[in-house]
Amino acid sequence: MNLKEEPLVFELSSPGRECASLPEPDVPAVPVPADLARGRIGLPEVDELSLVRHFTRLSQKNYSVDTQLYPLGSCTMKYNPKVCEQAASLPGWRDAHPLAGEEFSQGALELIWRLQAYLCAVGGFAAGSLQPAAGAHGELSGVLVIRAWHRSRGDEARRVILVPDSAHGTNPASCTMAGLRARTIPSDAEGGVDMDALAAALAETGAELAGLMITNPNTLGLFDRNIEEICRLVHAAGGLVYGDGANMNALAGILRPADVGIDVMHYNLHKTFSTPHGGGGPGAGFVGATAALAPFLPGPVAAKEGERFRLSTPESSIGRLKSFYGNFGVMVRAYVYLRMLGGEGLRRMSETAVLNANYLRSLVEGAYPVKYKRRCMHEFVAQGNLAEGVHTLDVAKRLIDLGFHPPTIYFPLIVPEALMVEPTETESKETLDEFARALLEIADEAKTNPGLLRAAPVTTPVGRLDEVAAARNPVLCFRD
Amino acid sequence: MPFLAATESDREAMLARIGVGSVGELFSDVPEAARYPELGLPPPLSELEVLREVEAMAARNLAASRSAWFLGAGAYYHFIPALVPALASRGEFLTAYTPYQPEVSQGTLQAIFEYQSMAARLLGTDVVNASHYDGATALAEGLLMAHAAAGGQRRRAVVCAGVHPEYKAVLSSYAAAFPIRLDEVDLPPEGAAALADPDTFCVVAPYPGFDGAIGDIAAAARSAHAAGALLLVQADPIMCGLLKSPGELGADIVAAEGQSLGNPMSFGGPFLGMLGSTAALVRKMPGRLVGQAGDSSGRRGFVLTLTAREQHIRREKAVSNICSNQGLSMLQACIYLAAMGETGLRKVAELCWNKAHFAASLVAAVPGFAVGPGAGAVPGASSPRPYRFFKEFVVRTPVPAEELSAKLSRRGVVPGLPLSRYYPGRDHELLVCVTEMCTREQIELLARSLEEASA
Numbered sequence: 001m002n003l004k005e006e007p008l009v010f011e012l013s014s015p016g017r018e019c020a021s022l023p024e025p026d027v028p029a030v031p032v033p034a035d036l037a038r039g040r041i042g043l044p045e046v047d048e049l050s051l052v053r054h055f056t057r058l059s060q061k062n063y064s065v066d067t068q069l070y071p072l073g074s075c076t077m078k079y080n081p082k083v084c085e086q087a088a089s090l091p092g093w094r095d096a097h098p099l100a101g102e103e104f105s106q107g108a109l110e111l112i113w114r115l116q117a118y119l120c121a122v123g124g125f126a127a128g129s130l131q132p133a134a135g136a137h138g139e140l141s142g143v144l145v146i147r148a149w150h151r152s153r154g155d156e157a158r159r160v161i162l163v164p165d166s167a168h169g170t171n172p173a174s175c176t177m178a179g180l181r182a183r184t185i186p187s188d189a190e191g192g193v194d195m196d197a198l199a200a201a202l203a204e205t206g207a208e209l210a211g212l213m214i215t216n217p218n219t220l221g222l223f224d225r226n227i228e229e230i231c232r233l234v235h236a237a238g239g240l241v242y243g244d245g246a247n248m249n250a251l252a253g254i255l256r257p258a259d260v261g262i263d264v265m266h267y268n269l270h271k272t273f274s275t276p277h278g279g280g281g282p283g284a285g286f287v288g289a290t291a292a293l294a295p296f297l298p299g300p301v302a303a304k305e306g307e308r309f310r311l312s313t314p315e316s317s318i319g320r321l322k323s324f325y326g327n328f329g330v331m332v333r334a335y336v337y338l339r340m341l342g343g344e345g346l347r348r349m350s351e352t353a354v355l356n357a358n359y360l361r362s363l364v365e366g367a368y369p370v371k372y373k374r375r376c377m378h379e380f381v382a383q384g385n386l387a388e389g390v391h392t393l394d395v396a397k398r399l400i401d402l403g404f405h406p407p408t409i410y411f412p413l414i415v416p417e418a419l420m421v422e423p424t425e426t427e428s429k430e431t432l433d434e435f436a437r438a439l440l441e442i443a444d445e446a447k448t449n450p451g452l453l454r455a456a457p458v459t460t461p462v463g464r465l466d467e468v469a470a471a472r473n474p475v476l477c478f479r480d
Numbered sequence: 481m482p483f484l485a486a487t488e489s490d491r492e493a494m495l496a497r498i499g500v501g502s503v504g505e506l507f508s509d510v511p512e513a514a515r516y517p518e519l520g521l522p523p524p525l526s527e528l529e530v531l532r533e534v535e536a537m538a539a540r541n542l543a544a545s546r547s548a549w550f551l552g553a554g555a556y557y558h559f560i561p562a563l564v565p566a567l568a569s570r571g572e573f574l575t576a577y578t579p580y581q582p583e584v585s586q587g588t589l590q591a592i593f594e595y596q597s598m599a600a601r602l603l604g605t606d607v608v609n610a611s612h613y614d615g616a617t618a619l620a621e622g623l624l625m626a627h628a629a630a631g632g633q634r635r636r637a638v639v640c641a642g643v644h645p646e647y648k649a650v651l652s653s654y655a656a657a658f659p660i661r662l663d664e665v666d667l668p669p670e671g672a673a674a675l676a677d678p679d680t681f682c683v684v685a686p687y688p689g690f691d692g693a694i695g696d697i698a699a700a701a702r703s704a705h706a707a708g709a710l711l712l713v714q715a716d717p718i719m720c721g722l723l724k725s726p727g728e729l730g731a732d733i734v735a736a737e738g739q740s741l742g743n744p745m746s747f748g749g750p751f752l753g754m755l756g757s758t759a760a761l762v763r764k765m766p767g768r769l770v771g772q773a774g775d776s777s778g779r780r781g782f783v784l785t786l787t788a789r790e791q792h793i794r795r796e797k798a799v800s801n802i803c804s805n806q807g808l809s810m811l812q813a814c815i816y817l818a819a820m821g822e823t824g825l826r827k828v829a830e831l832c833w834n835k836a837h838f839a840a841s842l843v844a845a846v847p848g849f850a851v852g853p854g855a856g857a858v859p860g861a862s863s864p865r866p867y868r869f870f871k872e873f874v875v876r877t878p879v880p881a882e883e884l885s886a887k888l889s890r891r892g893v894v895p896g897l898p899l900s901r902y903y904p905g906r907d908h909e910l911l912v913c914v915t916e917m918c919t920r921e922q923i924e925l926l927a928r929s930l931e932e933a934s935a
Binding site: 040137 | 615868
């Protein structure tokens with residue numbers, strides 16, 4: 001890791017330096033009218049080598065999957081094959097224009113069409129749309145589809161969506177964006193949906209029930225054993241079930257969610273189907289639906305007519321949620337990944353993800369309490385308040401000093417001092433063993449030398465930053 | 481099995497440690513009858529085989545790099561310096577997550593801060609956030625932000641007809657769930673803004689319009705503000721390298737498609753939604769923001785900040801549901817802006833301006849062709865304003881534009897977008913885009929080809 005302070009790109013600037021190499025004008029100059037012309041923009045002036053060093057040095061201030069274990073729970077930080085990157089940057093994709101016309105875009109349309117079919121097969125859905133650009137965008141699509149279905153039946157009043165308290169924050173936020181009201185359902189002692197609370201909520205919500213959003217396995221890393229019964233109850237009450245596929249990495253090839261009653265669902269292509277997360281995206285949020293909901297999917301989607309591929313918008317579509325057709329570059333990566341794995345490979349992927357998580361848990365649960373004693377799926381949630389005055393945050397920061405990216409912390413909200421660990425299938429037993437040793441070492445240190453934890457990290461370019469002060473007086477741009 | 485490290489003996493050792501006899505036992509919670517379905521996916525391919533398959537598919541698209549390319553309309557063919565992909569594809573950037581742990585994410589965080597700073601200067605706003613899915617969703621979230629800024633008290637948004645048709649569709653999808661009335665008017669920005677009334681929370685104005693026309697944003701800002709409404713501008717960031725920024729013209733919120741800044745067209749995505757605003761509106765802004773911070777020894781660092789706006793803190797009360805965004809596309813834009821710098825970006829914009837005007841003059845001289853939107857199709861056609869454009873302009877064609885486009889595209893000259901794709905009835909209009917990628921020879925070829933094809 002690069003520890004040296006790196007100047008801001010503006011601080012490397014010197015008037016007259018240039019990096020860009022552009023052709024000389026080969027057409028006459030046309031003056032810009034004075035009322036339109038702008039003055040100085042304020043962009044830096046830096047030479048090429050300085051920029052290359054600048055961004056290379058910045059990159060060296062990151063932990064990443066390519067450099068170490070990155071066991072962020074719920075994020076599926078697995079290794080993403082390099083061939084996917086190469087495939088996505090082929091000139092035939094990179095320089096393809098979305099409005100070139102169907103005749104001139106047959107390759108891209110075929111890839112979208114095939115990928116739609118493969119992803120539908122994975123979930124057991126009748127149809128799907130690749131338009132959503134991320135998981136939350138898929139959620140928004142899905143709940144809009146639910147709302148549109150109710151409306152198509154004249155059911156305007158159905159505007160309440162039940163959301164378990166273990167859900168990602170995006171679930172209730174997506175409901176709000178779809179004009180629906182999220183109502184929280186508590187979890188039971190087993191970490192699943194509390195069935196009594198669900199029954200009560202269904203009774204109270206009555207004809208206002210639009211549906212339920214469920215993440216299964218949930219954010220505790222636990223598969224809800226009552227999933228079929230939950231879907232049955234929601235359906236009986238006139239609602240639909242949305243599946244949040246953030247944790248599909250545990251289930252692909254193991255279970256098709258539609259088979260247990262999920263009506264509409266997104267998966268994050270950038271998690272399960274292997275696109276690197278890029279420091280925040282881009283992702284893609286395929287949304288699949290049963291035959292009854294297929295007409296409401298966002299469009300356009302790819303269709304096949306004879307031997308030709310074309311764009312088509314489902315007949316009662318909720319409309320367009322993005323310009324063009326989705327994050328195509330991410331689709332290419334997912335396509336390549338699915339083609340290399342096939343059905344057997346996907347199953348092996350999920351099995352290994354679950355094996356790795358259970359193994360890691362077995363190594364550390366003696367020192368880090370795990371609230372729910374059940375077998376976990378692809379991730380598990382432990383607790384990091386190991387001793388008086390030692391918190392999960394301290395464990396996370398100390399892990400950094402030992403060379404590991406910390407797990408997700410303080411989420412899910414229903415487990416105090418949560419430490420949510422998702423090792424993924426691509427990590428070796430040796431790496432898991434090393435990580436477990438680090439966690440156990442920290443558990444010892446928490447008792448023998450807690451100051452070490454509270455002072456961590458000390459091996460990074462900066463120590464703990466004052467986030468409160470940063471939010472109180474936000475500095476969001478460089479000022480000279 | 482590719483991409484897995486576990487050997488059979490590893491598996492056995494791990495299962496023994498867990499205390500189960502087989503991997504299957506780990507899935508005992510999954511309903512048995514539904515377990516292990518046959519997915520019906522095609523059999524797996526090796527890396528070599530899959531590359532061959534994908535290369536063959538990719539070759540069936542018409543690539544801009546192998547054509548004379550005059551098609552834009554929301555996705556633009558611009559030059560990308562070699563260092564942009566070379567640096568952005570470094571594994572340490574590519575395979576990191578959203579920077580939740582700032583001490584081990586300073587690379588990503590500082591790059592975002594630099595992007596925010598450069599993008600804000602380019603658009604003329606106080607703040608730009610760390611990205612939306614694309615220009616259309618940035619515009620839609622800008623609309624919701626303006627609605628929230630008015631405390632939900634005002635319900636009407638006046639939308640110029642010149643906003644990209646797909647963006648208008650996205651605005652409708654996003655606004656549908658809120659008590660918002662989108663009032664689309666067939667007027668340029670200054671005319672549309674004059675219609676703002678006490679119920680109007682914002683005016684949505686394109687800069688330039690889908691037809692290329694540059695309206696009077698400053699006048700639009702004055703009218704919108706006089707009615708107590710905000711001005712939300714959808715801008716072309718490359719144009720801002722040469723022409724006044726929307727911020728300096730009075731826009732309160734600016735949304736832009738940042739694909740042009742160092743990102744390939746990639747059949748329409750991943751793109752880069754840019755969203756900026758005045759400082760006064762920042763707490764209503766959706767998306768990630770990075771701020772400067774210090775550690776206990778006084779070292780400068782960067783953190784995600786003002787997170788109380790976001791879904792992972794506020795859940796259903798968050799200003800948006802956005803989580804994953806376009807981080808890598810933003811990093812490419814960051815490196816692009818740094819590489820182009822003050823003079824480079826201006827040069828790119830000047831090349832676009834000069835070449836587009838040169839192309840317009842050549843095409844206008846072709847018998848039967850004229851430059852400028854057709855009568856009746858022009859927003860505010862009654863006012864005799866000059867048709868001012870940057871890199872895109874409308875050409876009226878003597879034969880249906882769709883025919884011309886198909887005929888020329890087959891010969892490797894992609895002349896532009898037939899407007900009938902979005903506006904049924906406008907079948908004799910072509911939207912032509914000229915960037916720095918077009919050479920004089922290609923522009924001359926375009927004019928010749930149009931003449932031949934319409935003869």
